[in-house]
Amino acid sequence: MCGIIGYTGPLSAKEIILNGLTQLEYRGYDSAGIALCMESSYIRMLKKTGKVSNLKEASKQIKEVSHSGIGHTRWATHGCVSENNTHPHQAGRVTLVHNGIIENYHQLICQFGLEKKLKSETDSEVAAWILDSFYQGDPAEAIGRLLPLLEGSYSFCIMFEDCPGEIYAVRSVSPLVAAYTHSGALVASDLTALIPYSRQYFVLPEKHLLKLTAYSAKVYTFEGREIMPEIIEADWNMDAAMKHGFSHFMLKEIHEQPEALNQTILPRLTDGIPDFSQDGIPDSLLKNCTRIQIAACGTAMHAGMAARALIEPLVRIPVTVSIASEFRYEEPLIDKNTLVIIISQSGETIDTLAALRLAKNYGSPTLSVVNVKGSTIARESDYVLYTHAGPEIAVASTKAYSVQLAALYLLSCRLAYVKGRFNLDQAKGFTNKLLSSIPAMKEVIKCKNEIQAIGNEILSAADIFFIGRGLDYSFSLEGALKLKEISYIHAEAYAAGELKHGTIALISPGVPVVAIATQERILGKTLSNVKEVKARGAFVILITKEETEISPGLADVIFRIPQIEDRFTIFPIAAVLQLIAYFVSVGKGLDVDQPRNLAKSVTVE
């Protein structure tokens, strides 16, 4: 999604903004631009398609010093990738950048007769022209007139030509955080652009006006009343957002998983079992729920699928997992006795946020599992279970997935305990086995050379199938997504037993099938499905446990994970699937950390 940064202060705005855009690259984009308020208070703009490095190279031509400006990385929604459509957009005395979608922009073009004025195809430029038409010298008054006209989501960073050194910002749904630091005042789409300057920051409340000057960062209502935003202390520092010798953030984050799991699990154990009192999550919330509804997107939804496969047999209450973008438009069968669990690494995914808001409208208690402190979903949920993976920079989610699983396993254990499905010893045993899955994951990560060889076997595949049953099926969903999003190979996950109902028609000689067979309870059935695809010439990569007996010739490649109980194969399996995807992407010479078309946090619909 688009990245926004604004700066005003004593330092070089060009340098700070360009560095900030580099920090925001991980959000996903296809062009970038800056606007600088020059000493003589005219606003200089520069835009480039492609990488931020293109913009940095072009910016060398700007010699004049500037102490305030705004920058933007654009993930195209309206209009193609072109310099014209790249932000910032200038309209008369207004220059702005925008993240979000103004859904009624066509209507606004007609309403304000902008057809002949527009230089771009974007909804953002429409907002700039309307704002300029309202501007009579008072930024707050003009912005206050613009907002009620807009339908959809937005975060704007705005400069007015006759207000040198001042930056204004406003948001609705799309995120913005800000900080006043020794280096000046900053506003950005997320913390990664602020963290080099400050670990204290605040979230701009929706439909409030932020005014930055070289000496302040103040928040106002549109009635002119100043409010004091809650200052948040970041739980990570700049160091965490560096590669530290790894060739990619994704590989670094795969290696960080065992530590992230310890950080997420250990502080929540009291007498050897999960305890959420420090998180402010009462046992009554778990004890009273008669069913669970999970809503999330992508990898987060896959974590929910694994949770369902665990909770239903363990706790014997129904668990429904919904894709948030579907759930938000449904009339869900939820009520005050339904615990709605929202899962989101970024805490900003717009569909997941909408699902949360729908659940609250139905009166259901909401608990979110979120990795980013102070994010919108975290702030709007009734209860929050933070994961402690640190910043996840690679677009492909790895450590965030693992810590989401850990949080959900802890919740499941506490749920079973408070509902009397576990006695204390059983809860302790479950927790110990969960912890034992972490060293098993470390063992797998040490085998990365073996896994790289597996990846190299499938570099040229056009289609790949991931199959499994039960928990292994939920893992196969994540394995297919990981591979798709960073290798661009079409990969499909299938419940192993379902393959025969049509899709097996696609299995022809050489088609790779990754079969996950760790659930011993249903192992025989899964291996039968493997035989069926093998009989049709598939290239079978079988992932199973150390001691599982596999008949000769059943698989072309076998990767074995340490021998652990079925329910706790989650972390080693996650590591295998992540590394397979990683090495295929590397082997194909692709941009592992910033794959094409993708964004780290999908804040538009």
Ligand code: AGP
């Ligand atoms: C996963 O690798 C992708 N980056 C994507 O599916 C992601 O999980 C999804 O967009 C949800 O993001 P969130 O967890 O920040 O809500």
